Amino acid sequence: MIEINRFALxxxxxxxxxxxxxxxxxVQIGIHKIELRNDLPGKTVIDHFSPQAVKxxxxxxxxxxxxxxxxxxxxxxxxxxxxxxxxxxLLELATDISCPALILCPNxxxxxxxxxxxxxxxxxEALTEFAPLFQNAGITGLxxxxxxxxxSLASALxxxxxxxxxxxxxxxxxxxxxxxxxxxxxxxxxxxxxxxEWIGLVHVSGVEDPxxxxxxxxxxxxxxxxxxxxxxxEQVHRLITAGYTGDISFEPFGSRIQNLPAEELKKKLKxxxxxxxx
Numbered sequence: 001m002i003e004i005n006r007f008a009l010x011x012x013x014x015x016x017x018x019x020x021x022x023x024x025x026x027v028q029i030g031i032h033k034i035e036l037r038n039d040l041p042g043k044t045v046i047d048h049f050s051p052q053a054v055k056x057x058x059x060x061x062x063x064x065x066x067x068x069x070x071x072x073x074x075x076x077x078x079x080x081x082x083x084x085x086x087x088x089x090l091l092e093l094a095t096d097i098s099c100p101a102l103i104l105c106p107n108x109x110x111x112x113x114x115x116x117x118x119x120x121x122x123x124x125e126a127l128t129e130f131a132p133l134f135q136n137a138g139i140t141g142l143x144x145x146x147x148x149x150x151x152s153l154a155s156a157l158x159x160x161x162x163x164x165x166x167x168x169x170x171x172x173x174x175x176x177x178x179x180x181x182x183x184x185x186x187x188x189x190x191x192x193x194x195x196x197e198w199i200g201l202v203h204v205s206g207v208e209d210p211x212x213x214x215x216x217x218x219x220x221x222x223x224x225x226x227x228x229x230x231x232x233x234e235q236v237h238r239l240i241t242a243g244y245t246g247d248i249s250f251e252p253f254g255s256r257i258q259n260l261p262a263e264e265l266k267k268k269l270k271x272x273x274x275x276x277x278x
Contacts, residue, residue: 002240002277008033008066008249010203014265015040015258019047019054023063025262029269035067035249036099038090051096058097066247067142067201068094070103074130075123075152076112087130091137101140101200103174106153108146119152123162131168142200144174147183149214154183160198172200175239176251177232178221179203182213190235191242199244203251204232204276218253223272233276248276 009026011017011034017025019036026034038045045068046054058065071087073079090102106123114122127143134141143159145151153159156173163171175194180187185194205221206228224232236248250269252258260268 002236002248004030004273004277005032006246006248007031007273008035008247009269010035010069010249010251011037011040012069012251012253013257013269014262015043017262019043019049020057023057023061025266026063027061029266029273032062033064033066033247033249035069035103035251036065037069038086039070045090045093046097051093054097065097065099066249067101067103068099070105070144072105073107073109074104075119075126076107077122077125079107080126080129083126084130084133087133091133091139094139095137099139101142102134103201104141104143104171106144106146106151108148108151110150112150112152114152120158120162123153124165127163127166127168127171131166131170134170135168139170140200141171142174143171144176144203145179145183147176147179147181151183154179155185156180156183156194157185157189160194163198173198174201174203175199175235176203176205177224177230177235178205178207178218178251180235181207181230182216187231187235187238190238191244196239196242196244196246199239199246201246202236202239202244202248204236204248205250205252206230206232206272219255221251221253222257223250223252223268224276225272226275236276
């Protein structure tokens, strides 16, 4: 049984909902952990609120902000200075709102012509260079491999290896059940080769569409159910059995979920929580 206090909501589930309404929405379901985003149309990370107002809102509702999602293209050397500026801004904000972690996403672009060796080298260099920024802020960097074929870092096992090679102790991996399904790592690596102590967060979603893996996109991500092809429930329980004690955050990108009326979304979330929990 997974206790409800381990579940979180990523704002991508209701991207048009304001932050205050989103927090109230989460609390009404019984969830008290949320992930913020820096890529919602027409919104900033904390909407129109000041950091102080966000902290008060969280204190008043008993909600914790567990991550800001995400610093993009963190491992692309030609973007280093832009990434560093964005990272500094988000680290400052995370500190101001008492958020303990930032998500780091790799370059995910078909125009990326770097060799695998170059991609690995630039990833390790980025992790090494940015580590003092995370360490000085007391913030954890959560490296999230993206399992798409065009991704410059698709393997969670490789991400762990690169973190180790960087020598930095401020990083962990975000294990996304969608990307683990699409990526090169074997399902049985969860909890064995990919040890739970290296995982800082689990992102969970489901896919029901009968498409070949190479055709599956973010748009196909819904809430996990018995129809889920990703076997997200099995992935999560494999990690928990191996000793993972961290948070599990719902991150469905599909418009069929994002466009649901609030009451219908609550119903489906409760059903998904019950399905995953048992």
